[in-house]
Amino acid sequence: EAQVTQNPRYLITVTGKKLTVTCSQNMNHEYMSWYRQDPGLGLRQIYYSMNVEVTDKGDVPEGYKVSRKEKRNFPLILESPSPNQTSLYFCASSGLASGANVLTFGAGSRLTVL
Amino acid sequence: AQSVTQLDSQVPVFEEAPVELRCNYSSSVSVYLFWYVQYPNQGLQLLLKYLSGSTLVESINGFEAEFNKSQTSFHLRKPSVHISDTAEYFCAVSPISGGYNKLIFGAGTRLAVHP
Numbered sequence: 209e210a211q212v213t214q215n216p217r218y219l220i221t222v223t224g225k226k227l228t229v230t231c232s233q234n235m236n237h238e239y240m241s242w243y244r245q246d247p248g249l250g251l252r253q254i255y256y257s258m259n260v261e262v263t264d265k266g267d268v269p270e271g272y273k274v275s276r277k278e279k280r281n282f283p284l285i286l287e288s289p290s291p292n293q294t295s296l297y298f299c300a301s302s303g304l305a306s307g308a309n310v311l312t313f314g315a316g317s318r319l320t321v322l
Numbered sequence: 323a324q325s326v327t328q329l330d331s332q333v334p335v336f337e338e339a340p341v342e343l344r345c346n347y348s349s350s351v352s353v354y355l356f357w358y359v360q361y362p363n364q365g366l367q368l369l370l371k372y373l374s375g376s377t378l379v380e381s382i383n384g385f386e387a388e389f390n391k392s393q394t395s396f397h398l399r400k401p402s403v404h405i406s407d408t409a410e411y412f413c414a415v416s417p418i419s420g421g422y423n424k425l426i427f428g429a430g431t432r433l434a435v436h437p
Contacts, residue, residue, distance in 0.1 A: 212365075239391070240371065243427075247428050248331070249429055250328075250412060250427040250428050250429040250430050251366075251412065251425075251427040252427070253424065253425070256424070266424075298365055300366075309354055309416040309424070309425060310356075310368055310371065311366075311368070311425060313365035313366045313367070314365050315363075315364060315365045316364075316365050317341075
């Protein structure tokens with residue numbers, strides 16, 4: 209089954225404790241991205257990657273890092289989480305073959321930073 | 323730059339009634355248009371998209387949306403809703419040129435269908 213898998217689905221952590229949210233896709237998609245969803249704000253793009261070793265900032269990149277060492281994986285790293293990073297995070301992917309900007313989303317990772 | 327405005331944050335409606343979820347966008351370049359749906363505790367799923375051609379696009383579960391370029395709108399409609407349509411709906415746009423993987427979302431409209 210074609211899918212985007214995120215882990216963990218739920219996480220509670222404390223300020224300053226580094227964490228990584230993993231994302232993996234099995235569709236051989238070139239493009240991957242991370243979004244955060246906050247009430248009343250919709251989804252905002254954090255980082256995106258157009259292919260292996262090619263990443264760029266989205267609209268709200270502060271406090272986040274990403275890497276794309278393999279085509280299927282695109283982890284999101286919070287080096288020193290803060291309470292304002294409490295949010296629902298989505299990883300998404302899309303491929304050239306599927307046409308314009310049709311994203312497949314993961315199920316989401318709900319992060320709480322105390 | 324692009325922006326998307328969903329005019330209603332919540333829309334309550336009774337089962338079998340018609341519904342319209344409104345979406346307006348602003349962009350200095352041509353865009354593709356999308357509606358995504360998010361069911362409770364799930365990720366977003368593509369509902370329908372407008373890329374080119376006929377301005378009226380339809381989904382497999384009875385929703386339709388019409389692209390109106392002069393009014394920069396892409397409203398979503400369904401003539402008769404079901405309880406199972408209860409979800410949050412997001413309108414999104416993407417620049418046609420150089421915009422792969424770049425979607426700009428509206429704030430979402432929560433559709434609540436009551437029996």
